[in-house]
Amino acid sequence: xxxxxxxxxxxxxxxxxxxxxxxxAEAMGGQGYVETDRADDADMILLNTCHIREKAAEKVYxxxxxxxxxxxxxxxxKIGVAGCVAQAEGAEIMRRQPAxxxxxxxxxxxxxxxxxxxxxxxxxxxxxxxxxxxxxDHLKSRPKARRAPAAFLxxxxxxxxxxxxxxxxxxxxAEVSRPAPRVMQEARELVERGVREVTLLGQNVNAxxxxxxxxxxxxxxxxxxxxxxxxxxxxSHPNDMDDALIAAHAEVPELMPYLxxxxxxxxxxxxxxxxxxxxxxxxxxxxxxIRAARPDIILxxxxxxxxxxxxxxxFEATMELVRQVRYGYAYSFKYSTRPGTPAAERPLVxxxxxxxxLQRLQALITGHQHDIQxxxxxxxxxxxIERKGREAxxxxxxxxxxxxxxxxxxxxxxxxIVRVRVIEAKTNSLASVLV
Ligand code: 5AD
Ligand code: SF4
Numbered sequence: 001x002x003x004x005x006x007x008x009x010x011x012x013x014x015x016x017x018x019x020x021x022x023x024x025a026e027a028m029g030g031q032g033y034v035e036t037d038r039a040d041d042a043d044m045i046l047l048n049t050c051h052i053r054e055k056a057a058e059k060v061y062x063x064x065x066x067x068x069x070x071x072x073x074x075x076x077x078k079i080g081v082a083g084c085v086a087q088a089e090g091a092e093i094m095r096r097q098p099a100x101x102x103x104x105x106x107x108x109x110x111x112x113x114x115x116x117x118x119x120x121x122x123x124x125x126x127x128x129x130x131x132x133x134x135x136x137d138h139l140k141s142r143p144k145a146r147r148a149p150a151a152f153l154x155x156x157x158x159x160x161x162x163x164x165x166x167x168x169x170x171x172x173x174a175e176v177s178r179p180a181p182r183v184m185q186e187a188r189e190l191v192e193r194g195v196r197e198v199t200l201l202g203q204n205v206n207a208x209x210x211x212x213x214x215x216x217x218x219x220x221x222x223x224x225x226x227x228x229x230x231x232x233x234x235x236s237h238p239n240d241m242d243d244a245l246i247a248a249h250a251e252v253p254e255l256m257p258y259l260x261x262x263x264x265x266x267x268x269x270x271x272x273x274x275x276x277x278x279x280x281x282x283x284x285x286x287x288x289x290i291r292a293a294r295p296d297i298i299l300x301x302x303x304x305x306x307x308x309x310x311x312x313x314x315f316e317a318t319m320e321l322v323r324q325v326r327y328g329y330a331y332s333f334k335y336s337t338r339p340g341t342p343a344a345e346r347p348l349v350x351x352x353x354x355x356x357x358l359q360r361l362q363a364l365i366t367g368h369q370h371d372i373q374x375x376x377x378x379x380x381x382x383x384x385i386e387r388k389g390r391e392a393x394x395x396x397x398x399x400x401x402x403x404x405x406x407x408x409x410x411x412x413x414x415x416x417i418v419r420v421r422v423i424e425a426k427t428n429s430l431a432s433v434l435v
Contacts, residue, residue: 246289
């Protein structure tokens with residue numbers, strides 16, 4: 001038997017890409033590939049790319065430039081581009097970087113095995129269709145090897161919201177939900193492989209409609225799966241946070257007290273220009289209802305600063321909203337023009353002004369984040385252990401609130417869930433002891 005071929009995948013961007021990379025590796029397993037973590041060792045290199053901001057997209061071309069010389073050393077090496085840059089730019093990628101043999105979009109990667117056969121005949125392959133068939137039906141069932149105790153599970157893809165700045169509705173297409181029985185099946189397979197926590201993924205996961213009870217119905221069913229102890233979901237849109245989902249936060253113990261709920265701006269004028277179809281006030285009222293259901297919930301958000309025509313007053317409204325919500329985590333980005341989106345035609349905010357706003361917003365958010373971490377000191381939390389720590393006897397995992405927690409003198413194993421008391425807040429993690 002010939003030695004297995006080696007596949008190196010580099011993943012950019014969001015958690016959905018992390019999930020897709022896993023599935024692509026599994027699909028290529030059927031073609032005789034095993035994964036390697038070294039590009040210079042690989043027979044095939046796949047970049048699973050992100051198109052959300054200009055910087056993310058440009059990174060792909062610099063990486064391709066770096067990889068190209070590997071082809072001179074290994075003429076049979078195949079280089080592929082997957083993900084949202086593949087979807088958005090298609091054949092243009094091969095024109096700009098002829099070293100690329102394969103371009104595959106996020107909705108057609110179940111066809112990778114046939115595409116690989118074309119490559120082995122010396123041809124190139126391009127597929128950026130939004131096929132009729134469901135890619136998940138065509139992907140093999142997941143291999144049985146044991147895996148890490150926390151896993152991602154894609155339940156919904158695409159977005160119909162068309163925020164004025166965002167490429168997702170174009171790269172990932174219209175909203176599609178996977179039927180609940182298929183999701184349940186995949187969750188059970190993951191549990192059999194040692195998984196105890198799943199994060200349900202979707203660009204608009206709370207718009208999920210593959211279950212008659214929506215995302216809340218799916219979460220309640222998943223909570224009944226023996227051995228599945230923790231459920232999370234991301235990313236949500238404020239307009240799809242319905243009563244049933246809020247009630248699930250109060251009633252389903254397996255649903256973790258953490259919610260990523262991007263608002264993007266605190267200014268109603270900008271929200272309108274962004275086509276967000278909610279106001280700052282309606283968002284704050286929603287947060288109140290969620291906190292009433294689950295008082296200890298930690299919130300996280302996304303913000304864009306320097307959106308076209310954002311004034312100082314608009315930015316101050318964002319700062320004020322952040323002060324009111326007090327996020328446990330938040331991600332803020334400088335607006336990046338995305339060709340083809342409605343906002344791309346509008347006048348830009350001065351770059352220095354946008355930089356300054358970003359720094360101020362990030363300082364405010366980081367302050368809250370550290371305060372909230374310090375408030376955890378003295379409290380008991382549950383930790384799902386994910387790995388050994390660097391120092392002897394230490395284990396590391398995540399609390400219910402998604403804080404990274406180190407446990408000192410811990411004899412428990414990876415995959416165990418233990419109760420600990422937090423004794424110290426460090427910059428990016430909490431230190432704790434078993435109770
Ligand atoms: N510029 C800057 N940030 C963006 N995001 C989406 N599109 C853009 C853009 N054009 C941010 C939003 C979104 C997150 C995933 O990325 O905040 O919630
Ligand atoms: Fe993009 Fe999210 Fe808006 Fe959809 S809801 S267009 S994914 S920012």
